[in-house]
Every structure is written in structure tokens, then in C-alpha cells.
Amino acid sequence: MLIKKNVKRLLLYRLCLVKFREMGFKRVYSYNLGHEAGVSAEQIRKDFSHFKITGNKKGGYDIESVLEKLNYIFRKNELQKVIIVGMGNIGRALSHYECGFTVRRQYIVAGFDIDPVKIKKTYNVPVYDMRSMDEYIRTNNIQVAIMAVPSISAQEVCTILVDAGIKGIMNFSPVLLQVPENVIVNNINLCDELEIVIYTAVNSNSINEAMIDNLTRD
Amino acid sequence: MLIKKNVKRLLLYRLCLVKFREMGFKRVYSYNLGHEAGVSAEQIRKDFSHFKITGNKKGGYDIESVLEKLNYIFRKNELQKVIIVGMGNIGRALSHYECGFTVRRQYIVAGFDIDPVKIKKTYNVPVYDMRSMDEYIRTNNIQVAIMAVPSISAQEVCTILVDAGIKGIMNFSPVLLQVPENVIVNNINLCDELEIVIYTAVNSNSINEAMIDNLTRD
DNA sequence: ATTATAATGTTCAAAAAATCACATTAAATA
DNA sequence: TATTTAATGTGATTTTTTGAACATTATAAT
Numbered sequence A, B: 001m002l003i004k005k006n007v008k009r010l011l012l013y014r015l016c017l018v019k020f021r022e023m024g025f026k027r028v029y030s031y032n033l034g035h036e037a038g039v040s041a042e043q044i045r046k047d048f049s050h051f052k053i054t055g056n057k058k059g060g061y062d063i064e065s066v067l068e069k070l071n072y073i074f075r076k077n078e079l080q081k082v083i084i085v086g087m088g089n090i091g092r093a094l095s096h097y098e099c100g101f102t103v104r105r106q107y108i109v110a111g112f113d114i115d116p117v118k119i120k121k122t123y124n125v126p127v128y129d130m131r132s133m134d135e136y137i138r139t140n141n142i143q144v145a146i147m148a149v150p151s152i153s154a155q156e157v158c159t160i161l162v163d164a165g166i167k168g169i170m171n172f173s174p175v176l177l178q179v180p181e182n183v184i185v186n187n188i189n190l191c192d193e194l195e196i197v198i199y200t201a202v203n204s205n206s207i208n209e210a211m212i213d214n215l216t217r218d
Numbered sequence C: 001a002t003t004a005t006a007a008t009g010t011t012c013a014a015a016a017a018a019t020c021a022c023a024t025t026a027a028a029t030a
Numbered sequence D: 001t002a003t004t005t006a007a008t009g010t011g012a013t014t015t016t017t018t019g020a021a022c023a024t025t026a027t028a029a030t
Helices: A002-022 A030-037 A041-050 A063-073 A089-095 A130-140 A151-164 A190-205 B002-022 B030-037 B041-050 B063-073 B089-095 B130-140 B151-164 B190-205
Strands: A080-085 A106-113 A125-129 A144-147 A168-171 A184-187 B080-085 B106-113 B125-129 B144-147 B168-171 B184-187
Touching (some): A002 A030, A002 A041, A002 B190, A080 A089, A080 B190, A125 A130, A144 A151, A184 B190, A190 B002, B089 B106, B130 B151, B144 B151, B151 B168
Parallel strands (some): A106 A125
């Protein structure tokens, strides 16, 4: 999990840097960025150093060149083709989520579903029959898929994806998918994420007695 | 961040326990649960111990009673009222996301938007004018909100929420919200999450030379 | 009833991550 | 040009997290 944590922070830094750039800044110091991102200045420098992103001993970091480096790291020069499996509420929402995905050169190229009502319709992207998914993945050399299917069919769909050659899955079903070592899964459990908010928000007022003593936070 | 990490694991365990229960099991051992959740058995026992969830020295953990304890910890007995601000793609998808939210007794009670087209329409929940949001929050004593508004208006909306008394925000805008100490924010950046998948999946094949040496994984 | 077994729960050790401290060096100043 | 300053980058230290080891105890077997 080391990479994931670092990578997540790096993406957070990118978000902040873009904001600074929009504000007209050309350079930032580690503590500016740290303050904005909510991490320590040392952490920033360590992370940058780790990914061989260098600054200037007096003048901090050049925003543009750090962003370029980040784009290089995240292969932003290459257009990443991504498919969505399951065009339910979440799937359809993501297919319209241009503001984020297309700006970043992640590109949703197709959706798949088993529901004949959804197939052929175009929710911003063409939606095909799931039976043709395997072929589509192979011919278009798709490596990454977003899964937003019902829990009951999640593992089955996952297996099809993996067999077709998918290497990364962003999974919205509350199911822990069984995949080979070389396939990575990022589970997004929206309920859990909301639960965390509720838990923390509610308990920050009146501590639940089940929680007791030694719970530090942040 | 200690709580959040623990809580996240606890929610993961719950997911697994529900699955085991559905499969007809009555009891689990720490290593069963660990295997399913992808964590070590010791970690399970540590986490349980930390939250005063106890098992049986020989017979492992009684699934039903652990789930009950978890429900108590997460206050599942109380119905949590949640509002959605911003009825765009994501907001609307979440308003229909019953399978998760309602089963868990989290309850989306209302949506808010500034777009007159969306107001009055009912996307599974009633949608009101954002100008009435402050009043709604106060009269209904809402503590938690989901924000799915455009980045440009995120901070403004956030401030309204906080002033109205919101204590927890699940934020889908790629913006780091400024909030007082006592308000907690859970940022869900779907682009970043997809980026992580792409990054890891693509780099697991052909390592990017920018990444170099010392990147361990998992 | 006694013994053996197999799980928990906790203490102790190792690993990882974050923070601190400082040596280094680019820029500003005199 | 020399000196001061203020930032980076990295080695050392501390803290946190994870993993291993083991003592404890409920159950099963004899």
C-alpha cells in the first residue's frame, strides 16, 4: 500500500498546484503547498524527492515544471482509454463526469450493460451489450475498467474483465473481488465513505461509550 | 487519521461478516475474516480488541453479535438524516443509491440545487431551492451533507452548510474545503481514484523510468 | 474429570512512516 | 565579490503501524 498512499498525495499536490497556477503563481515553497494540502512541508519535500521532483534551493518549486513532471509520472501525455461496466445510476453519472475525466485525458470510450433498454442508448458514450465486451477489450486494447454493477454479478463481471486482459479495476460494488496478483483493484465504497463521515461527525460531539479511551484523531 | 483508518477497516470487516452470514455461517475465526478482508488475522484481533469487540477463546467470533456491536458503534439504531447539495450527475446518482444507503439506515432526506429546472423535480428525494437550505438544516437538525457541486461554488456552499450547523461533509468536488476544526470533511476525488488505478495498472507492466528504484508496493 | 487443542487477546519486536534537524546551496544584499 | 539569508534535500530520530510470539482460556477429546 506504499505506492497508493504516495500516489494519492502526489495527486493531491497536483490539485493544489493547479489551483496556485490559476491564482497566477509561478513558484511555490514546500510550506505553501503543505499548508494548502494539509500535510507538512517536510512531507512534501520527501515525496517530491522520492519521485525525483526537484526544486530550487532558494526559490522553491516551479509550479509549471512540477506539474509537467507529475503529468509525465501519471503519463498524462498518453490518452488512457477506460470503459464503464454497468450503466446504472453510478455508471451513467460517471459517463457524464467530463469535467474531471476528459480534462485529465482519461477517456471513457464505452459503456456496457446487460439491460436491453440501456444498450444502444448513448449516455455521452456508446453503450454496448455486455456479451461483446470481451471482444471490445481485446480489439481496443483496454487496460482499465470502471465496474458499477450490482453486487450479485460483480465477481462474474470481474472475471470476464480479467480474462479479457484488464489490468486495473475501479470497483464501486461493495464486494471484495477475487483477482490475480497482477490485476489491481481500487474499491470505492460510497456507503462506507459516508459512514465514516457520519461516524466521525456524530462522535466528535458526543463520544460513543463503546469507543472509550485511547482514540486519537487526525 | 488514526480513527479513519481503523473505522474504514471496521466497515470492511462488516462487509465481510454480512457476506459470511448470508452464506449461512454463524461464527468466524480471525483468520477467516482476515483472509476475506485481505488483512492479517492479528490485525483483525487488534482492531476488535481496540473497539472492545470480543470473541470466544476457542470458537472465534459470533458473527451476529459482532455485527450488532458494529451497528452499535456506528449507531445504526439511529436513523441518520443526510442531505445532498448539488443534483448534477453525481448528486442524482447518489439520490437513487438506495441499495446501499437505505439498507444501512443512512437516509437521504432531501436534495438542494440552484437550477430551477432541477428544483421541484423529485429524483427519488424532494429537491429544494438552495436558498432554503439553511433553514431546512436548522429545522430538521441535519448534521451530515453530501456535496456534489461544481468546484467553483464548492467553498461558498460549504460555508453555508457549516454556518447552518453541518458537522460532516462528504465532498465530491476536487477542492480542499476550508472548514472549522470541529467539522470533518471526507474528500472523494473520483478522478484521482481512477488515476491511481491507471497509474498502478499501467506501471505494473512497464515501469515508468521516472519512478526508478525504491518503489515497493502493497 | 483431566488433558490436549486451538483459538483469542495482549505484550513485545520489527517495519514503516512521519517528523525533526541540519548540511547544502541558490539567490539576495551589501 | 563576499556575506547573509532562506529555501531545499537528506540523514537521524521519533512515532505509528504492523507483525510475531506467547500466555490465556473455552471447547473437545480421552
